[in-house]
Amino acid sequence: MATEVHAAEGATGYIIHHLTPLTVGEGFWALNLDTLFFSALLGGLFVWFFKMAADRATAGVPGLVQNFAEMLIEFVDNQVKDSFHGKNELIAPLALTIFCWVFLWNFMDLFPVDILPLIGSMMGIEYLRVVPSTDLNATFAMSISVFCLIIFYSIKIKGPWGFAKELMFQPFGPWLLPFNLLLKLVEEIAKPISLALRLFGNLYAGELIFILIALLPWYIQPVLSFPWAIFHILIITLQAFIFMVLTIVYLGMAHEDH
Amino acid sequence: MSINATLIGQMITFALLVWFTMKYIWPPLFDSLEQRKKKIADGLAAAEKGQEQMHLAEKKATGVLKQAKEQSSEIVNLAQKRATEIVEASKDTAKKEGERLILVAKAQIEQEKQQAKEGLRKEVAALALRAAEQILSAEIDKTKHQDILSKISNQLG
Numbered sequence: 438m439a440t441e442v443h444a445a446e447g448a449t450g451y452i453i454h455h456l457t458p459l460t461v462g463e464g465f466w467a468l469n470l471d472t473l474f475f476s477a478l479l480g481g482l483f484v485w486f487f488k489m490a491a492d493r494a495t496a497g498v499p500g501l502v503q504n505f506a507e508m509l510i511e512f513v514d515n516q517v518k519d520s521f522h523g524k525n526e527l528i529a530p531l532a533l534t535i536f537c538w539v540f541l542w543n544f545m546d547l548f549p550v551d552i553l554p555l556i557g558s559m560m561g562i563e564y565l566r567v568v569p570s571t572d573l574n575a576t577f578a579m580s581i582s583v584f585c586l587i588i589f590y591s592i593k594i595k596g597p598w599g600f601a602k603e604l605m606f607q608p609f610g611p612w613l614l615p616f617n618l619l620l621k622l623v624e625e626i627a628k629p630i631s632l633a634l635r636l637f638g639n640l641y642a643g644e645l646i647f648i649l650i651a652l653l654p655w656y657i658q659p660v661l662s663f664p665w666a667i668f669h670i671l672i673i674t675l676q677a678f679i680f681m682v683l684t685i686v687y688l689g690m691a692h693e694d695h
Numbered sequence: 696m697s698i699n700a701t702l703i704g705q706m707i708t709f710a711l712l713v714w715f716t717m718k719y720i721w722p723p724l725f726d727s728l729e730q731r732k733k734k735i736a737d738g739l740a741a742a743e744k745g746q747e748q749m750h751l752a753e754k755k756a757t758g759v760l761k762q763a764k765e766q767s768s769e770i771v772n773l774a775q776k777r778a779t780e781i782v783e784a785s786k787d788t789a790k791k792e793g794e795r796l797i798l799v800a801k802a803q804i805e806q807e808k809q810q811a812k813e814g815l816r817k818e819v820a821a822l823a824l825r826a827a828e829q830i831l832s833a834e835i836d837k838t839k840h841q842d843i844l845s846k847i848s849n850q851l852g
Contacts, residue, residue: 460699462699462700464699465698465699465700466699467700467701468699468700468701468704469699472701472705473701473704473705473708476705476708480708483712484715484716484720487716487720488719488720490720490724491719491720491723491724492723494723494724494726494727495727496727496730496731496734497731499727499731503724506724507724507727507728510721510725510728511728514725527713527717529721529725530716530717530720530721531713531716531717533716533720533721534709534712534713534716538712569705572701573698574698574699574701574702574705575705577698577702578701578703578704578705578706578708578709579706579709581702581706582706582709582710
């Protein structure tokens, strides 16, 4: 058992073991297989479920699957309508994907910390980190994709010159051009970084606390992990929601022409 | 914990997921939602329209009923009037007929009276003549007093 293997290294070893990804390759070209695998698996789950709902979609009385899918669709659509006033075919599906995918990532956090690594170790996998959102690569991949979209739509809607003008002349007018530029660049770059780090930080800390609880004697564990897990149900949904809403808001800002 | 090529892999996965959602998931589900919305709105509108029509029909029915009542009472009134008229007219006719009958009867009576008078007069004349004849036959020569006799007879006849 993973716990026993690392018992010799003490609590630190246990924690480090749990937070070390399964990696192949060296340096930058290393791949975190567990992150890739679980996020792809969860993405597949999301797509499978919604495809099933979409295939059964009727305007008549909806079934259970369709009902649930439609509830999410309507929820996302309302969010998009609230914060985004342009016309864009991409925003709503993007928001839905982000919400569901991030939620599923975070949901992995609610599995007991040892169970999947245990199964992994039985199959000969030594390291396994099951929550993709505790991997900076996953959160940054998403936020950088969103950032690219922000830049793309900014240029597409406002034109290259319009976007450059916005960067240079706002908010303080042409006389403070360097200051404006600096402020705007920081503002733009802060978007993907804050998006990624917020999600990562919350989930990493949450996972860490689950691991710490798992280190305690078994009779104390439920007392702590149960309320923490309940609290975490709120956190994982909230984080997915925040990521989605901020994406919509940022893209809405990119669409606003001053 | 460091950034590595996983980032690129994740970005590709993300792009694929978004593409798939945009292409195959969002449109049908959203369409079905919109269609249902429309269906419900249509249904509600139809219901409202139906109710309005019912209201209108009720109003119309009340109007028609009222009109029918008015018409029927008018007809009854007319009929009553006509009946009174007819009764009056027949009374008139009857009275006239009666008067006429009375007149005719009176005329007949008069005529019969005249006839009877005539007959009686003639009989009286004849009787008087015969009586006179008998009285005179003893004393008066018929031939001698012929013109007197005929004068009397003429006067009596």
